[in-house]
Amino acid sequence: MSTPILSVENVTKRYGTKKALDNITFSVNQPGIIGLIGANGSGKSTLLKLIAGLLKTSTGTVQLIGNNVSRKTTKHCAYLSEDDDLYPFYTVKDTLLFYEKVFPDFERSKSENILNDINVSMEEKIGHLSKGNRARVKIALALGRKVPCLLLDEPLSGLDPIVREDIIKAFAKYADLEKQLIILSTHEVEEIEPLLDQVLFIKDGSILYFNEVEQLREERGQSVIDFMREVLK
Template identity: 40%
Template sequence: MSSEENPYMIELKDIHKKYLLKQAISGIDLQIKKGTIVGLLGPNGSGKSTLLKMMAGLIYPTSGTILVGGRKPDVHNKQHVAYLPEIDNLYGWMTVRETLKFISGFYKDWQAERAAEMLVKMELDENQKVRNLSKGMRARLKLIAALSRNVPLILLDEPFSGIDPSSRAKIIRSIISEFQSDEQTILLSTHSVNESEPMFDDVIFLQNGQVKIFDSTENLRETYGCSLENIWEKVYG
C-alpha cells in the first residue's frame, strides 16, 4: 500500500522501551488516523512523554516498529514532525520576535504569516523579552513555534502544564482554529482533560506503559455515559 493510500499517520507495532531497569513502554500497538486530533492521557509515569519522543525520532524503541507517515522516525524527523516538549527551552534574553525568527531559521516549512496571525490571537507583544513573560505567555509562544510549521504531524507534550485557565483557553482555541484536518494530525498529551475534551477526535488512555483504552471520544462518551474527565476518574481512580 502506498503512503497516499495509507489512512494512518502513525503506526506502532509491539513497541517496548526500557531505561536501564525501568520498563517505560510495554507492547503498544496503535494506528492513528491522518487528519485527527488525538488526546494522549494518563498519570505521570504512564509513558506519554516516552511515546511522543519515539514518534519524534528523539529516542528509539528497545523493540518493535514505529512508522510516522510511512517511514521510521530518525534524527531527520524534524522535516516531517513539529514537536513541542514539556520543558521550556526558550532563551530569556531574546524578544518574542527574535525567538520566532531564530526558530524559523531551522525549518524550511516555517509559515511567517501564520506566526504573525497567532501572535495577535495569543495577545503576545513581539517586542517583549521572553524572561519577562509569564509561564502562560511562554506556553503560548512555544505553541506558536509548533503550529507555525507546515508539517503533517504535530506532537504536543503537556502544552498546558502549570499555566493559568485564561492561557489554556487561548491555546485550545488556537489549536482548533489552526488545525488543518486535510493536511495534519495532532497528538497531544495533557492532564487538563476537561478543557481539552472538545477538540479530541480520539483518545488514548495509557497506564504503566500500556494502552488501557483507545477509542473515539464519541464512542467513549456513549459507552461510559459521561465525560472524559469522569472516565479518567474511573480508569485511574
C-alpha cells in the first residue's frame, strides 16, 4: 500500500480554551485539487497552517509523504497566505529571483510565463502594484514551486471578477495535477467548482463531508455550491 500524500489523524488544535479543530481525521492518496470549504472561523486556515508546518497540533499527527510536518515541511509544501507578505521594495523580477534563491524547487521560467500570460510587468515594484496584480504575482510564485503539496488560503478573496478569472485560468493551465496535491480554501465556490476533484467541508472545527466531487453529484444529485448552501447554513 502506497504512502498517502497527506495524512491527518485525530488532530485537535486549541487556542487557549477554544478548539479551532476538533479531532479530525482524513487522508489523501492522489494528486488533484481539493476545495476546502467552510464559513469564516470554521478552522480552514488553521488546518492549512498545520499541514504547512506553521502551527503545531494540540493532539494528533499530520504527515506529508510519510513524514511528520515541521518547519522543514517547506521542502515538500508551498503555502500561499491570505495575507500580503511580499516585499514592497522589490520589483516583480527581484521577487522571482529571491524565490529562486530561497526555494531550490522554484521554476522561475514557469512563473515568468504565467505573469506574461496575465500581463504583469516584471519591472514594476510590488508596492506599486494593484491588489489584483499582487494576487496574480502570488499565484505565479506558488505555481512555480515544484513540490508535492500546494496550500492556498483564500487566493480569490476580495478580488474583482477579471482577476479571479485570470487566477483560475492560471490554475487550469499551469497546475501540475498529475504530481501535485493542491488544497484551496475559498468562498468563491461556484467559480472554482469546475476545477475541483474533491471537496472537504468543515464546520466549527469538524469535517462535515469529504469526498470526490463526482461522488457528491452522484450520491446527492447536488453541485458543490448547492451542498454548501444546505450544510453551511
